[in-house]
Amino acid sequence: MRFSPLITELIDAFKCLPGVGQKSAQRMAFQLLERNRDGALTLSKALHNAMEHVQHCSQCRTFTETHLCDICGNGKRQQSRLLCVVESPQDLHAIEQTAEFKGRYFVLMGHLSPIDGIGPTDLGLDDFNLLLKGGEIDEVILATNPTVEGEATAHYIAQMCSANNVAASRIAHGVPFGGELEYIDGNTLTHAFSGRKTL
Amino acid sequence: MQPIELSAYILHKREYRETSYLVDAFSAEMGKVSFIAKGVRSSKHNLKSLLQPFQPLTLRLQGRHELKNLQDCEANGAALHLQDKALFSGLYLNELLNRLLQVDCAMEQVFSDYHHGLQQLSQQQAIEPILRLFEFSLLIELGYGLSFEQDMAHGENIDPQSFYQWQDDQGFVRMAGISQHKNCFVGAHLLAIAKEDWSTAVLASAKKISRLVLQPLLGRKPLKSRELFIQGVNL
Numbered sequence: 001m002r003f004s005p006l007i008t009e010l011i012d013a014f015k016c017l018p019g020v021g022q023k024s025a026q027r028m029a030f031q032l033l034e035r036n037r038d039g040a041l042t043l044s045k046a047l048h049n050a051m052e053h054v055q056h057c058s059q060c061r062t063f064t065e066t067h068l069c070d071i072c073g074n075g076k077r078q079q080s081r082l083l084c085v086v087e088s089p090q091d092l093h094a095i096e097q098t099a100e101f102k103g104r105y106f107v108l109m110g111h112l113s114p115i116d117g118i119g120p121t122d123l124g125l126d127d128f129n130l131l132l133k134g135g136e137i138d139e140v141i142l143a144t145n146p147t148v149e150g151e152a153t154a155h156y157i158a159q160m161c162s163a164n165n166v167a168a169s170r171i172a173h174g175v176p177f178g179g180e181l182e183y184i185d186g187n188t189l190t191h192a193f194s195g196r197k198t199l
Numbered sequence: 200m201q202p203i204e205l206s207a208y209i210l211h212k213r214e215y216r217e218t219s220y221l222v223d224a225f226s227a228e229m230g231k232v233s234f235i236a237k238g239v240r241s242s243k244h245n246l247k248s249l250l251q252p253f254q255p256l257t258l259r260l261q262g263r264h265e266l267k268n269l270q271d272c273e274a275n276g277a278a279l280h281l282q283d284k285a286l287f288s289g290l291y292l293n294e295l296l297n298r299l300l301q302v303d304c305a306m307e308q309v310f311s312d313y314h315h316g317l318q319q320l321s322q323q324q325a326i327e328p329i330l331r332l333f334e335f336s337l338l339i340e341l342g343y344g345l346s347f348e349q350d351m352a353h354g355e356n357i358d359p360q361s362f363y364q365w366q367d368d369q370g371f372v373r374m375a376g377i378s379q380h381k382n383c384f385v386g387a388h389l390l391a392i393a394k395e396d397w398s399t400a401v402l403a404s405a406k407k408i409s410r411l412v413l414q415p416l417l418g419r420k421p422l423k424s425r426e427l428f429i430q431g432v433n434l
């Protein structure tokens with residue numbers, strides 16, 4: 001038996017979500033039709049609004065519906081001469097949660113990955129270069145992920161910084177807080193040793 | 200079915216589903232091999248730090264199809280720590296392998312050259328000779344008879360004084376007369392490459408040769424890591 005055209009359309013639309021195949025899409029569609037039409041309408045409105053209006057912040061490239069995001073629009077933070085570079089808006093959020101960092105951000109929306117064909121221009125590094133040349137930044141903190149691609153990205157940006165006489169630092173990586181050395185993998189431990197600090 | 204055990208390096212991985220990776224690896228026993236690493240991206244999984252490029256691995260894979268499943272993996276030595284230009288060069292080697300390697304075709308010599316090349320890169324040795332030697336060894340293993348000592352078309356040894364031209368199906372062919380053009384090489388340079396006797400001029404010729412020979416294999420899509428390297432150097 002085939003579903004009616006509207007239901008089929010709904011199921012197909014759900015399949016664009018990550019990790020959702022035919023079966024889950026079907027389950028979602030019928031759940032909403034049977035039990036939660038209000039929720040579904042709210043969802044459709046929220047989806048529509050977000051997709052129509054959310055864009056990249058013109059300064060830090062994170063997602064926002066305004067021209068400048070909250071952080072870039074905050075005068076106090078704009079005066080900070082520290083800039084933190086992260087790979088994704090989720091990373092930015094994680095750092096914001098710590099309330100430790102009071103400076104500005106730059107969100108790359110990915111990392112350099114030659115095999116995937118992602119180069120510096122895809123990460124908005126042209127804009128970043130202009131930011132460096134603007135002379136408002138004293139130090140760039142490179143908070144890209146501790147993966148090989150993340151390292152390559154950090155290194156590339158560090159080179160841009162040194163060409164512009166801006167200091168660049170990399171976040172430390174090593175043993176997680178509250179962790180036990182016994183259970184930590186060898187590579188992380190090696191990093192922890194090579195990045196040790198004198199007390 | 201018994202799992203297959205492979206010595207391998209990760210070339211590239213993509214996110215797949217919620218918590219898995221789709222991985223391309225280069226193995227000594229099977230050449231390029233692709234597999235799914237299930238659940239590895241979840242926060243508690245320990246294999247995340249191992250499934251990285253430049254980490255020698257022993258993989259245990261299962262499955263009859265071309266796309267295998269990762270059953271287990273272990274470090275086969277310490278990860279090679281590449282920095283600066285060496286890191287970009289390592290990414291270049293990976294992109295090259297990812298583009299040129301064939302599935303299910305043992306490549307033990309290339310594998311050992313790759314391992315050796317990465318070690319040299321991690322020791323901050325001069326980059327260009329490492330890359331050229333690896334490219335040439337890869338080309339030879341892929342079946343492109345690259346001979347720096349013989350002119351196959353004329354059936355004679357390379358003469359240091361003569362000029363040679365690269366031809367895709369014949370290798371280096373001595374040119375009649377002494378007229379030079381942009382894709383010709385002096386015999387002395389070819390012999391120096393064979394002996395790994397590098398000077399700036401020889402390295403420049405070697406680079407030109409590797410570009411010429413790789414060009415038809417890579418097709419129209421340029422290597423992104425090469426662009427990245429050049430942009431990085433020009434900063």
